[in-house]
Amino acid sequence: MKKFAILMLMFAAAVGASGQEYRFEVGPAIGITGYLGDVNTANMYKMPRLAGGGIFRYNLNTRWAFKGNLLYVGLAGDSKNIESHFPYEANNKFSSHLIDLGGQVEFNFFHFGEGARYKNYKRITPYMVAGLGMEVAFTGGKAYLGAVLPLGAGVKFRLKSRLNLGFEFTMRKAFSDRIDGMTDFYGFNHGFAKNTDWYSVAMFTLTYEFSKRCVKCHYVE
Numbered sequence: 001m002k003k004f005a006i007l008m009l010m011f012a013a014a015v016g017a018s019g020q021e022y023r024f025e026v027g028p029a030i031g032i033t034g035y036l037g038d039v040n041t042a043n044m045y046k047m048p049r050l051a052g053g054g055i056f057r058y059n060l061n062t063r064w065a066f067k068g069n070l071l072y073v074g075l076a077g078d079s080k081n082i083e084s085h086f087p088y089e090a091n092n093k094f095s096s097h098l099i100d101l102g103g104q105v106e107f108n109f110f111h112f113g114e115g116a117r118y119k120n121y122k123r124i125t126p127y128m129v130a131g132l133g134m135e136v137a138f139t140g141g142k143a144y145l146g147a148v149l150p151l152g153a154g155v156k157f158r159l160k161s162r163l164n165l166g167f168e169f170t171m172r173k174a175f176s177d178r179i180d181g182m183t184d185f186y187g188f189n190h191g192f193a194k195n196t197d198w199y200s201v202a203m204f205t206l207t208y209e210f211s212k213r214c215v216k217c218h219y220v221e
Contacts, residue, residue, distance in 0.1 A: 021113060022162060022209035025057040029071065031203025037180050037196050039079040039092050044200055049074030051201050053100075059209075062111035062121065067129070071100040075199055077180055094139060094180045098199075100172070102133020104150060112156055123158040135174060139181035146176025150201075166205040173198055 030052045034044030053071035060066065078093035110125040130151050137144045152170030159165050174197040 021059075021062075021115070021213040023059055023211045023213050025055075025059065025164065025207035025209050027055060027164075027205055027207035029053050029055050029069065029203045029205045031201055033073050033075060033202075034200040035075045035077045035180070036198040036200075037077060039077040039094065039180060041196075044198075047076040047078060049076055051203060055205055055207065057106075057207060062113050063108050065106040065108070067104045067106055067131075069100065069102055069104070069133075071098075071201065071203075073098040073100050073135075073199065073201065075179060096137055096139030096179060096181060098138070098179060099136045100133060100148065100201075101135070102131055102148060102150060104129045104131030106154075108156070112158070114158060114161065124155065126153065126155045128153050129168065129170065133172075135172075135176070135179070137174075137176065137179040137181075139179070142181070144176050144178035144181075146174055146178065148175065149173040162209040164205075164207045164209070166207065167203070168205065169200065169202045171198055171200050 030050075032045070032048045033051045034046075034048055036044045040046055051071055051073045053069060055067055055069045057065050057067045074095075074097050076093075076095045080093070106127050106129045108125045108127045110122040111120055112123075112125045112127075113121045114123070115121045131149075133148045133150060135146055135148045137146070150170040150172045152168060154166055154168030156164055156166045177197050179197045179199065
């Protein structure tokens, strides 16, 4: 009888551990980027480049999360074969890289996580994301600082307890008009909100959860 009781206690502990909620996630991110701007007005993935970095997520609850990212973003563009014609028929092209530092808010469509069946948790959920950040663009031997507005969507999947795989696509509005190192082609300045520079990031993430939300819970829901 004593052995049976010990086995039952061990089973209960294992079940409780598998359904434990954690507050934080951290992990790497890798993907590809695309560019829309002065020298590419249509196909953003005409000249794709790599992006990589890391993310940190705070899970407020199973629906809402706050995320921070630090990404290295490569960008490239070429005006060859586009409909626009630049002064003196110049062929303008560039290759640059950015440091993207930002924060976003995520909204999960389903309660994401593991736990008792009555809580209706899901191991997979689509989500929407929006935020604000800063980017430092390095192009033409110069560095340019500007704000960036990311908007997009993604999906998260629970691979196993405390390990999550994600895919996210965001369009990022740059407010510096300098991520391609080009401006004033036609003799006028683009204003803060009227420049043409955008870039996209399509990335996979692999995050590990830590910091238990409640180490000892003595209440009943």
